[in-house]
Amino acid sequence: MASATRALSEAEVPAEAVEAPAPGVRRISIGSYNIHSCVGLDRHRSPSRIADVLRELDCDIYALQEVDNEPGDEEDSKQLEYLSEAMHMAAIPGLRIVRHSGEYGNALLTRFPVVSVHRHDLSYGKWLEPRGAIDVELDVGGRALRVIATHLGLSRSERRFQWRQLLAAIAASPPEHPTVVLGDMNEWFPRAGTLRDAHKILGEALAPPEFPSFWPFLALTRIWVRPVQAIVSVKAHSTPLAKRASDHLPLRAEIDVERFALRAPT
Template sequence: MNVKAEQLEMNLAEGSASSSPWPLTIATYNIHGAVGSDRRRSAQRVAAVLRQIDADVVALQEVPMGDEHIPDILSAITDLTGYQAVAGPTIDHQHRRYGNAVLTRHPIRAVRNVDLSFGSSEPRGALDADIECHGHLLRVVATHLGLRPAERRNQVKRLLETFDTDTMPVVLLGDLNEWFVWGRPLRWLTTRFQKTPSPLTFPSLRPVFALDRIWLHPRERLVRVWAHNTRLARQASDHLPLVAHIGR
């Protein structure tokens, strides 16, 4: 075992109370297939928005990963930004590869895909990654939930059963598609993670819904959450990116 790996194990053994992957800037962004409010597809424009944000870790939703009709948007974005990428396709066959992704500037130590599909609805999932930040592991769970209330309730229950918030710091983020402010999925998540700010992110041209969310444990590290509302971001997708700063 090398010195760096030994130190990482020592950090983990000390427990979550002393683990400190902070400070970090994290973001979640539904890129809508890189199709903007002008109905034009542009990976370059999405990449330019990501460069504006300059986050350490980014969760992406609705990401084309290359098929017979649409180019590999994820590869184009990583080429343009320099991020490492982990793909979590929810649709994965020769005619279409599409779903979630996580971009990061830090080493990725483990990746798990969680199937959240429900009945005959569009396949959904979560990308669950352990990322080493400043010598400590951070668990990043990136997801995109379904459109129907019953579907989202089922998915949040299953998602919360797959991980805990005690073994290491956890970020849960993504497009929750939850239109109901007092819906059960949001209440369950608040019970687990405590209440967090929920800026409006959809639709990007005139936001009226807080569909995109960032949750953190430990909650006290969450310093600020905001929608990245710039002219370019309003054009690049039908969602605005949601950004959070996590402090020491």
Template sequence: MNAGPGALLRVATYNVHGWKSLGGRRDIGRFVETIRELAADVVALQEVVMPPLIEEECLERAVAGPLGMHAVSGPTLTRLGTEYGNALLTRFPVEQSRGHDLSVRGCEPRGAVEVVLAVPGGRLRVIATHLGLRARERRIQTEALLALVRERQDVPTVLLGDFNEWMPANRTVRAVSRELGATPAPATFPSCFPVLSLDRIWTSPGLALTSLRRHRPAYATCSDHLPLVAELRHPGNGIDKNNGETRKNEL
């Protein structure tokens, strides 16, 4: 892979399994340390559990704050007084954000979080998601995601998350790879003996993918997924990483 010019960025995706270890113990602190190990600028999280009403505050205080990052939440459902869904952490100012409902009738609610970030290379759009368990459901959700990708071809885009695709050459993976280009797919599930590539990272043309790997946490019992980490080069036009405050406006 050709690194080329521009700013080097690191992005990651991690299904945190409701902050529960393989043994069933819930320990947000261990997961925070695992996310710290990634040293990523942007981290997409799936299966995030937080109390309702104050979810944004809890995510900021319990997870993003200790990491020196900003949080954007994307809950998809509420169960027994607890909100559950997607989230995105970033070191960069958030210029714009919005959530997308990817739910299919008769299936568990699903969604995606979309943000535009001010990064050292200019602007970066990130779409973080967690697709459903049924093949037809994932096909519908993938079509919606690809339509979303096409909306903003002026901004370099990263599409990442837990795509729940069990087969390496399935219809969903082929569709995204045709649109954005094929990328490596290290196995991330189950974390104790990974054989399935459920977690994926794709980038739009203009973003040079320099590496993509799975990460083995120091706390080996964290989650049933391993984090997936990618480094990429932004084409670059000189936006300051530290310029401006975090803003969460509608696109």
């Protein structure tokens, strides 16, 4: 795989990253998408269809959940590598479930140079599915941007534990450090204490409903941006293709980076 699209390992910074917008870029877009192992509502497994949805979204950064990297004879069997090459973007894998046949979990795709990569283990109990978060620093046209992408657990106690871990990691950075936190939070109760705690630190997230994709009424996926005044819009991407490609619709946020204060390290 070409250096621009290979997966980046822990704390690795590529010598050559995907070409980024020139310094002075004004707006960027970031998407979050639970791709459901690329299995659509028709029960057909189609990474190429997910790639088409990503092209519709037209984002600079994608946080993906439920990426299935099961080896196989087909060209698109390893989904992260396939999507990375299809989108011409660098791929950053997260902590994943290692199955007998392959790997499964979170990933990031980005067009921006990667400054650092860290991973947080959010696993809770030995009987529950392992969970994690990808924590990266990106150079966005000369501005530093921290992106934390995750997929939280199904039980309330599990999510409380995971949110405590995440919020502690977020608090380690100064409030003026531009930060995006996004992913499938599996929290359908809008007054949940976990969400209130996150809103205190990150500001309230705009959360249009995106699940289930054919008739969305639950807001499981969320995108927080700090500072909140940098948010231009957050929308669910509801096209005929997106409604079929996965059981979730993707969210797309547009961000005004001119409202960020922090510059990237030189």
